[in-house]
Amino acid sequence: MDITPRNPENREPISLSTQSKMTEAWKAKATAKREALSSLIPPEWRLPTPVPPPSELPNVTREIRRYLSPQEISITESSAVEIVTKTSTGQWKCEAVTRAFCHRAALAHQMINCLHEIFFDAAIDSARSLDEYYGNHRKPRGPLHGLPISLKDTIHVEGVQTSMGIVGWLDTVEGQSRGPHPEHTKRGYSSLIVQNLQGLGAIPYVKTSVPQGSFSGETTNHIIGHTPNPANRNLVVGGSSGGEGGLLALYGSPLGLGTDIGGSIRVPAAFNECFGLKPSTGRLPFQGIASVVDGEAAIPFVVGPMAHSAGDLVFCVRALLAVEPWRGDPLVLELPWRDEVFESTKRIFRGLEPAARLAFGVMVSDGVVNPQPPVTRALGEVVQLLRALGHTVIEWKPPSHAEALKLWRENCVIDGGTKFHNALSLSSEPATPTVFGNRARAPVDGSEVMARTVALREYRKAYLDYWESTADETGTGRAVDALIAPVHHGPPPAKGKVRYMGYTCAFNVLDYSASVIPVTRARKDVDVYTEGYSALNPMDKMAYEDYDPGLLDGAPVGVQIVGRRLQEETVLALAEEISSAMEKGDPSRL
């Protein structure tokens, strides 16, 4: 099989017989990869019999425990902070921790196809070397000593492939023959954030599944197939950091990294009852992470953590900023962790400051697609809590979110999807139907790029002015401190039905910081539309018709906590405080 990357522009005309052979070739290549991956799971970690089909056993989040020892369960259901506390004091061996997560991740993959890369042996070697370090020095190697960390398969790890769900990328570096990649020559092939994490003592061990090209709210590709939602395998896991979401829901990882250009961290976080942070651009290092829109700078991908608690997100971000990533990534701002902002937000939230309480905006609808009943209820519960705690909540009436969506579409794919479709054509695989931009368009010209950039700035300005104007309404003397908004208009839907990502896209358009916290689960008994629902538009009508209370019963619902640009400390402090007040994030809920 010829796996040399092809330049699609110089490719010879394909005769029908060649074409069919190539079709054969990409399918074979995908199959081979899928099988190679499975073979990396040690025999003793293989399921004795396949799990029953989703129709019989939709939820596998409890099922997975059957295959684990009590010690493994105890380790894997600990928070990242708890794990590091124990590995850093010799109470737990890093090797035991890493093995437990490798085992659980292997099981998870057999249940929901959530991994793209497995490198258990390298991880266990790293763990042993950390144990040896601790044995010799009686101190941890770094603040993340021995913490296993899962990575979305857009993030490079030296010696491990990155397919990003694209068949033609297998055995290449982002579609190029292996060799010195300009950005990798100095420091090897790992993305900067992986180098930083490893320097802090963290241990990467798996890379998780993504939609083809990492550009969809549903995680399906031709290599790994489909990643379903482990809490209900009849529903989607979300995307594009879908494998991360599913793996976290199964406690196959204590902490993962996703990337987000339109909701790709936040949607799978919400769909899997976990926590996530989409930082503003320039806060965490994206250096050396793959993207099919690399060089699109107006609304770029950002990298951020996903975890079982807000505290673990804070733990990760704090550690990453302490290594001064602006010294390695020219796009990272020299903006250290601002503990005073974080702590003061928490104190004000708890009423420990003489000043007034906090003020929030709540977005009950973006005016394009109304939230389905479980999401409306989730928002209501958060608002009720905030008001009960003495905070002000005002209704959010911002500039048009339809305009935000338009700007998102206009600014994200200025090459008309050329880079993505060129990547697909390396192997001749077709675009999957659920991927954004599955039909290639002509690139726009430089004048149009500039006009769109100006329109984007004008929208950001209008939104900022609106945000600031709320100072007249809050009664705190300040504009709202944060915004509570849906993550998605509904709980995770059935496959093929992630139709709208507007609630998350809008905050990429604005480059605002946003955390996601779990809030509730859909309940078929209470979460019903009032009679005579009047749809806003055909898209909203579809969202209304998609809602199936029976199918979605029990499906997770989260909310976004949105701060202005670069307000990561604020949205993390609030994620911690609000989720703690709601008592979320405890694995015993499973």
Place this chain on the structure above:
Amino acid sequence: MDITPRNPENREPISLSTQSKMTEAWKAKATAKREALSSLIPPEWRLPTPVPPPSELPNVTREIRRYLSPQEISITESSAVEIVTKTSTGQWKCEAVTRAFCHRAALAHQMINCLHEIFFDAAIDSARSLDEYYGNHRKPRGPLHGLPISLKDTIHVEGVQTSMGIVGWLDTVEGQSRGPHPEHTKRGYSSLIVQNLQGLGAIPYVKTSVPQGSFSGETTNHIIGHTPNPANRNLVVGGSSGGEGGLLALYGSPLGLGTDIGGSIRVPAAFNECFGLKPSTGRLPFQGIASVVDGEAAIPFVVGPMAHSAGDLVFCVRALLAVEPWRGDPLVLELPWRDEVFESTKRIFRGLEPAARLAFGVMVSDGVVNPQPPVTRALGEVVQLLRALGHTVIEWKPPSHAEALKLWRENCVIDGGTKFHNALSLSSEPATPTVFGNRARAPVDGSEVMARTVALREYRKAYLDYWESTADETGTGRAVDALIAPVHHGPPPAKGKVRYMGYTCAFNVLDYSASVIPVTRARKDVDVYTEGYSALNPMDKMAYEDYDPGLLDGAPVGVQIVGRRLQEETVLALAEEISSAMEKGDPSRL
């Protein structure tokens, strides 16, 4: 005369006779504007006889004093800090201060054509109202109480035109018929930074000349003609903030704002023996400032101060950041003035910290065009001073600056100059020969925009890695704290000979912070090439041949102090310390 802006794409075909009428029209319009401007100078401030021609009196920097009272001289040759100290304590009336600067600016304009807009009456009204405020409250209105401030004519002031040296922009808002401009609807027609400055108590009174479209190192346009260098009117004033530079050299302003995309603050600062700051993008608010490359986001224009001392730059930046411009400009980073960085840099410079001294890189040449002898001597004097004070200076051997220049050209004008040439065609005026991009090209496509953005990031990464790698060389345990570099390869040349802006462009490509300080003046007796100079390339040969020690004798030479991205505090602290150690910035030197 029809002054309705035309959409050049929908314009009717022009017959020869129409064309000649239009040619007539733009010339007449430019003349009318020039004359209207002159008529705004009160008769008592008009020169009784024109100044002698440059051949007889090249230097007018002392000449201007002849027309001023001792009190006016005393006011206008005070620093911004001194002025505000006096206006804020009632020692000086704001009106007297404003009148003195209006008078001196009016004289300056008659000597070097440095103004595009005059609004003395409005300024004097504002001054009176501030005096009234002080009279009533016995305290200043704000930290810039009564400080006159000049503005480059790319910055909007409500009620005043912005032509930016483009005839077709006269009587329009950036080429559009007057009316609600999307970015201006909320807060009037002033650029945000003007609103901020006025809120702080500053008084705009003039807008200064720029090259046609503000895209050249030489200040020439069809409206105002040519702005020569006041220290030698046979030489250029620099550009594009050329009017600012010239006005400052004549002490017709205590503090001005320029904009910079390739050296437009720094080159005129150096050519006029004054100080300037080009901040990184996102530090000071560019919201609502005009640009013919608006929407080009990879290497955008930035706004920054120009002044008679580094202390005045600090004064201005500190005041501007105190109003939290990120609340009004969505592109400004929430990064307050970091006084600890500023003060600690100064203490280390002075040897007041137990830690090691500072480390500097010195760029003796960028490898594309070698500095002419006066610039090499200026660099040597700074290096000698730094070493004498105990600091380390290493030779700077960065990634190719030729590559930086290529990236600058590739990223700055992705529309091929369409926006600029459309602006020119509003009136049918031709492009001036010294403007960058005077021939329109086809816009590049979105794929190419993305490829260029990636190449830019890779260059920034390589440069950052190089910067960090100097930690091995400095002996301080840190990478270099700042870089000392030429501003321009020579002193201000004769008209038409600003051939190369590579020394400044490179730091726009990198988005680094850079301050400019005056260092010396060219001396025909000592600043000569050694015999047998071997040129690097044809451009360097031209620079060598351009050098005319006799013509340039006495022309100002400055250097850049360059810090990494967003290191404004560092480069300002060093500008203050180094210039103070060199005893620069005293008007008695004139």
